[in-house]
Amino acid sequence: MKKRLSAAPFAVxxxxxxxxPMAIVLWFAFTDENGAFTLxxxxxxxxxxxxxxxxxxxxxxxxxxxxxxxxxLALSIARKAEHVQRTMVMIVMLPMxxxxxxxxYAWMSLLEExxxxxxxxxxxxxxxxxxxxxxxxxxxxxxxFLPFMILPLYSVMAKMxxxxxxxxxxxxxxxxxxxxxVILPLSAPGIVSGVTMVFVPAVSTFVISxxxxxxxxxxxxxxxxxxxxxDGCNYNVGAAxxxxxxxxxxxxxxxxxxxxxxxxxLGGMMA
Amino acid sequence: xxKLACLLAVCVVCGAFGGCDVQPTKETVTLNVYNWGEYIxxxxxxxxxxxxxETGIKxxxxxxxxxxxxxxxxxxxxxEYDVVIPSDYMIGKxxxxxxxxxxxxxxxxxxxxxxxxxxxLEYDPNNEYxxxxxxxxxxxxxxxxxxxxxxxxxxxDILWNEKYAGKIFMFDNARDSxxxxxxxxxxxxxxxxxxxxxxxxxxxxxxxxxVQGYFMDQVFQKMTNEEGWLAPYxxxxxxxMITGDDGNExxxxxxxxxxxxxxxxxxxxxxxxxxxxxxxQYINFMCRTDVAVANAxxxxxxxxxxxxxxxxxxxxxxxPMFYPDEEVLDKTxxxxxxxxxxxxxxxxxxxxxxxxRTRPSWWPFPS
Numbered sequence: 001m002k003k004r005l006s007a008a009p010f011a012v013x014x015x016x017x018x019x020x021p022m023a024i025v026l027w028f029a030f031t032d033e034n035g036a037f038t039l040x041x042x043x044x045x046x047x048x049x050x051x052x053x054x055x056x057x058x059x060x061x062x063x064x065x066x067x068x069x070x071x072x073l074a075l076s077i078a079r080k081a082e083h084v085q086r087t088m089v090m091i092v093m094l095p096m097x098x099x100x101x102x103x104x105y106a107w108m109s110l111l112e113e114x115x116x117x118x119x120x121x122x123x124x125x126x127x128x129x130x131x132x133x134x135x136x137x138x139x140x141x142x143x144x145f146l147p148f149m150i151l152p153l154y155s156v157m158a159k160m161x162x163x164x165x166x167x168x169x170x171x172x173x174x175x176x177x178x179x180x181x182v183i184l185p186l187s188a189p190g191i192v193s194g195v196t197m198v199f200v201p202a203v204s205t206f207v208i209s210x211x212x213x214x215x216x217x218x219x220x221x222x223x224x225x226x227x228x229x230x231d232g233c234n235y236n237v238g239a240a241x242x243x244x245x246x247x248x249x250x251x252x253x254x255x256x257x258x259x260x261x262x263x264x265x266l267g268g269m270m271a
Numbered sequence: 272x273x274k275l276a277c278l279l280a281v282c283v284v285c286g287a288f289g290g291c292d293v294q295p296t297k298e299t300v301t302l303n304v305y306n307w308g309e310y311i312x313x314x315x316x317x318x319x320x321x322x323x324x325e326t327g328i329k330x331x332x333x334x335x336x337x338x339x340x341x342x343x344x345x346x347x348x349x350x351e352y353d354v355v356i357p358s359d360y361m362i363g364k365x366x367x368x369x370x371x372x373x374x375x376x377x378x379x380x381x382x383x384x385x386x387x388x389x390x391x392l393e394y395d396p397n398n399e400y401x402x403x404x405x406x407x408x409x410x411x412x413x414x415x416x417x418x419x420x421x422x423x424x425x426x427x428d429i430l431w432n433e434k435y436a437g438k439i440f441m442f443d444n445a446r447d448s449x450x451x452x453x454x455x456x457x458x459x460x461x462x463x464x465x466x467x468x469x470x471x472x473x474x475x476x477x478x479x480x481x482v483q484g485y486f487m488d489q490v491f492q493k494m495t496n497e498e499g500w501l502a503p504y505x506x507x508x509x510x511x512m513i514t515g516d517d518g519n520e521x522x523x524x525x526x527x528x529x530x531x532x533x534x535x536x537x538x539x540x541x542x543x544x545x546x547x548x549x550x551x552q553y554i555n556f557m558c559r560t561d562v563a564v565a566n567a568x569x570x571x572x573x574x575x576x577x578x579x580x581x582x583x584x585x586x587x588x589x590x591p592m593f594y595p596d597e598e599v600l601d602k603t604x605x606x607x608x609x610x611x612x613x614x615x616x617x618x619x620x621x622x623x624x625x626x627x628r629t630r631p632s633w634w635p636f637p638s
Contacts (some may be wrong), residue, residue, distance in 0.1 A: 003423065023545065047623070048626065050626065050628065054628070073615075112493075112496065112498050113498050114496050114497060114498060131498075132484040133485050167513045171435075208438075214483055214484020214485065214486070215443050215480075215484055215485040215625070215627070216479075216482065216484055216485060216625075218622065218625040218626045218630060219624070222625070223622055226618075226621075226622060226625075229339075233618070234615075234618075
């Protein structure tokens with residue numbers, strides 16, 4: 001009874017700000033302007049299938065890059081002395097104290113044709129045309145969401161029992177085997193939550209593509225936003241678009257969880 | 272019970288004083304004015320303060336950022352305003368929906384100063400609802416260092432010139448971008464013919480590989496930093512891009528020969544007003560020569576006021592960017608309100624254009 005009572009504030013919060021809005025999205029997705037039931041909105045979404053694929057692809061690319069960058073970093077932080085760990089985690093979180101939009105604006109002026117990076121590269125006779133391309137968008141995603149990959153990985157790795165690694169060493173494992181057979185399976189929950197925390201916002205982002213991509217190729221987040229703004233806006237199609245996006249992301253996440261479970265079994269078998 | 276009575280008494284007293292605060296004398300009228308941001312002189316000759324001082328009418332002045340946000344607020348009934356200053360096509364829409372009051376021009380004698388050119392335009396054909404406040408055109412800003420002046424003769428087609436690939440910016444809104452494509456093709460920008468809209472879409476799709484990006488206000492910084500060389504934008508904002516503090520003197524401006532959009536922002540009175548006479552008095556005051564001059568000098572957009580024009584700096588008045596000659600004006604068109612079907616088509620085509628991939632996304636890095 002007590003437990004239930006302490007969960008009440010959260011339940012109320014969830015009810016008002018998650019369940020009710022979801023119900024409203026559902027309602028809008030399956031009705032027309034007059035409120036009558038229709039499947040037309042869902043059918044209309046077909047024309048955006050390419051944009052869905054692009055957004056999921058770019059989100060996945062950013063997630064993989066984040067993982068590749070974050071995994072060794074998190075591992076090395078977790079192996080440091082405690083006070084060093086605290087400082088390094090602080091440094092990872094530091095950029096998050098500044099507004100997301102401001103940081104992305106800063107990247108825009110860094111990457112521009114006559115921006116700071118090209119100014120410096122120009123000194124040694126190089127030039128990097130990246131602003132207003134998909135590469136700049138992926139870069140912006142990686143930069144903005146990297147801490148969300150590092151932190152869950154780090155928190156799992158910091159809790160890892162050092163004696164397990166020592167035991168593996170005693171039994172004659174080389175470093176690669178320790179990483180593959182011990183550290184990787186143990187850090188799997190961190191990978192899963194890190195990937196979730198990067199992939200979901202990366203796929204649905206709409207500011208980064210505007211500022212760094214020159215608004216040239218809409219991501220699915222941009223399409224959804226434009227359905228709710230300006231002339232000829234259509235809440236019903238917008239809601240249907242977000243609904244389909246949610247379903248697609250759920251499918252992606254459950255696929256990943258399945259891979260993760262499979263790996264656990266594999267690791268168990270090999271041990 | 273006693274406590275409740277006390278509370279009630281306090282409330283009543285407060286209420287009474289509160290009421291006094293708002294209306295010390297019966298004659299004081301508060302006029303609610305709703306205008307674009309940075310669109311009135313509030314520094315050199317504080318226009319609103321001057322009006323309050325001269326008439327004793329209080330001004331409650333608020334600003335908006337877009338026609339659409341202004342319309343949404345007024346339509347929801349969340350706020351009551353007396354005077355609004357929207358743009359042409361929005362005035363047309365508000366007239367259609369009965370949101371505006373017919374003006375009594377006996378109370379606005381200064382209307383005689385407004386240039387005939389700006390009267391009787393499509394959005395208010397009989398001059399019943401609006402008094403023009405500012406106007407301007409859409410043209411192309413170009414960097415003289417990189418753009419060959421001989422190419423300007425191509426008009427809008429210069430934005431399709433492969434010589435300038437990757438250095439072209441476009442509007443990040445459907446209406447202005449489609450206006451350019453429709454004008455390039457020689458159609459009216461207010462067309463309701465779906466075939467013409469589709470042709471305009473094809474033209475924009477063909478142009479997309481040459482475009483560096485679609486921007487609105489960011490265009491200032493991108494043009495002055497020479498990130499791009501060609502950008503269509505509103506003439507009134509040109510002052511900042513060229514002569515402003517961070518301006519770039521290498522930037523020039525021209526209006527393509529195929530014709531362009533003439534936009535007008537005009538003063539209107541809402542149908543819900545309780546102070547129509549005072550609202551008209553305010554509009555008349557805004558059309559007084561000294562006030563019109565102060566506003567024109569502060570905002571930098573072109574003024575429709577004939578007498579103010581004579582008092583402005585001749586350098587500004589003779590600048591074809593702000594005051595283009597007859598030949599250019601003859602070919603301009605004013606936006607009118609499109610019907611819902613055309614608006615939806617425009618929106619769909621715009622999103623389709625913005626989603627269109629001109630290069631594959633599987634390898635997003637520059638080759």
